[in-house]
Amino acid sequence: MKDDISSILKGWGEPAYRIKQVEDARRTGIRSWEDVTTLPKDLREKLSEVVPLWTVTPDAVAESTDGTLKWRLRTHDGLAIESVLIKHARGRRTLCVSSQAGCALGCKFCATGTMGPGRDLTSREISDQAYLANDVAREADARVSNVVFMGMGEPLQNTAAVFEAVREIHSPEGLGISARQIAISTAGWVPGIDEMMDFEVPVRLALSLHAADDATRSQLMPVNNRWPIANVLSACRRYGDRTGRRVFIEYLLLEEINDSVADAKRLAELLRDGRFHVNLIEYNATGGPYRGSPQERRRRFAEELERAGLYPSMRRSRGADIAAACGQLANSPA
Numbered sequence: 001m002k003d004d005i006s007s008i009l010k011g012w013g014e015p016a017y018r019i020k021q022v023e024d025a026r027r028t029g030i031r032s033w034e035d036v037t038t039l040p041k042d043l044r045e046k047l048s049e050v051v052p053l054w055t056v057t058p059d060a061v062a063e064s065t066d067g068t069l070k071w072r073l074r075t076h077d078g079l080a081i082e083s084v085l086i087k088h089a090r091g092r093r094t095l096c097v098s099s100q101a102g103c104a105l106g107c108k109f110c111a112t113g114t115m116g117p118g119r120d121l122t123s124r125e126i127s128d129q130a131y132l133a134n135d136v137a138r139e140a141d142a143r144v145s146n147v148v149f150m151g152m153g154e155p156l157q158n159t160a161a162v163f164e165a166v167r168e169i170h171s172p173e174g175l176g177i178s179a180r181q182i183a184i185s186t187a188g189w190v191p192g193i194d195e196m197m198d199f200e201v202p203v204r205l206a207l208s209l210h211a212a213d214d215a216t217r218s219q220l221m222p223v224n225n226r227w228p229i230a231n232v233l234s235a236c237r238r239y240g241d242r243t244g245r246r247v248f249i250e251y252l253l254l255e256e257i258n259d260s261v262a263d264a265k266r267l268a269e270l271l272r273d274g275r276f277h278v279n280l281i282e283y284n285a286t287g288g289p290y291r292g293s294p295q296e297r298r299r300r301f302a303e304e305l306e307r308a309g310l311y312p313s314m315r316r317s318r319g320a321d322i323a324a325a326c327g328q329l330a331n332s333p334a
Contacts (some may be wrong), residue, residue, distance in 0.1 A: 004051050004078055004124065014043070023173055026053065029135035050215050053077060053123045058132065068318045069136065077100065079118060083129040084221075086318050088113050091142040095128045099162050100153025107221045109210075109252060111286040112152045114117040120157070123164035125205055130169050130177075146181040150206075156192020163199055170201050179203050185250065187223050197242040206248040207236055211258045212266035220257070233270060242274045251312075252281045253293035253301060266302045268308035278312035279303060 006019045018039065024065055025036040033039075033048040047053075056073040059080065063069050067087035072080055084096040101120025103110070147169055149155040155162045166182060170173040185206040186192060198236040207254060209229070211217035217224040227235075236247045249271065253259045271278065283292030293301070300316070305312050 094146040098151035099155040122163040126165035126167045149184045155318040156189040158187045190235045193235040208250045255291040260294040264304035282317040
C-alpha cells in the first residue's frame with residue numbers, strides 16, 4: 001500500500017495518520033473507498049477518482065476437494081494472474097502468490113512458462129493478493145500464516161516490487177507474517193540471488209533445481225544455458241555464507257528424466273556440503289510430454305539421498321484437481 005496511496009496523500013498535504021487509516025481499512029477487508037468511513041467523505045471521493053483501494057479484483061474462484069482455493073485475479077489493466085490458498089490444520093493457511101503476469105523463462109514442465117512474458121507486478125498487486133486471501137481465511141476463523149512466492153513468474157526478476165511486498169506482508173502494520181514463514185523461489189536467476197544477500201527481511205530462499213546435470217537441466221529449464229548448475233549453486237553458497245541460512249532445493253521428479261538412482265547420486269554429490277535441504281516434488285500434469293515418477297522410483301531416489309545424509313522431504317501435491325498445484329498456474333478457469 002505504501003507506494004501509490006501514501007505518496008498521493010502526502011502530495012495532497014494530508015496528515016500522516018490518514019495513511020494509517022487507509023492501512024487499517026485494507027487490513028480489515030474493506031473493499032471500496034466509500035466504506036472507509038474513517039476518512040472524510042470529500043477525501044474518499046477524491047481518492048476514488050485517482051487510485052483504486054485494491055489493485056487486483058477477483059474474477060473467478062475454484063475450490064479443490066482438499067480445501068485448496070484458487071483465484072483468478074484481474075489487474076487494473078485487465079491482466080489475469082492467479083493465487084492459491086492451501087488449507088492446513090489448526091487454522092493455518094499457505095498462500096502462493098504471483099510476482100509476474102506470465103513468465104519469460106519458459107520452463108518446459110510449467111504451465112506458466114507456456115504463456116510467455118507478461119509484465120512485472122507492482123508491490124501492491126503482490127501484497128493485495130495476500131490481503132484478499134487473508135480476508136477469505138478469516139471468514140473460516142483461519143489466517144494466512146505462510147506466504148510463498150511460487151506462483152506465476154520469476155520473483156527475482158522483479159526484486160524491487162517483491163521485496164517491498166515482503167516488507168508489507170511481514171510488517172506488524174501489514175499482515176505480520178514471520179520472515180521464517182515467507183519463501184522466495186527462483187529458477188536460478190543469479191543476480192536476484194545476489195540481491196537477496198542484502199535484503200533486510202530474513203526470508204527463506206528456495207531454488208528450483210530439478211536436475212543434477214546441465215544437459216538435463218538445460219532441456220527442462222532454458223535459464224540453465226545462462227547460469228549453469230555450478231554458477232547457480234555458487235550463488236546459493238554465497239547467499240548462505242552471508243546470511244547463515246540454508247537454501248531449499250526444489251526437485252521435481254519426472255519419470256525417466258531426472259529420477260534414477262544415478263541422478264540421486266549426482267544430486268547428493270552436488271549438495272554434499274550440507275548447506276541445502278531437498279524437497280522432492282510430485283509432478284502435476286500440465287499437458288506436456290512428462291510423467292510423474294511412480295512411487296517406487298520416488299522411494300528409491302529418496303533412499304539414495306538419505307544414504308548420503310541429505311534426508312529429503314516429500315512434498316504432497318495439493319489442488320491438482322483445479323489446476324492449482326505446483327507448475328499448473330496458467331489462468332485456467334478450473
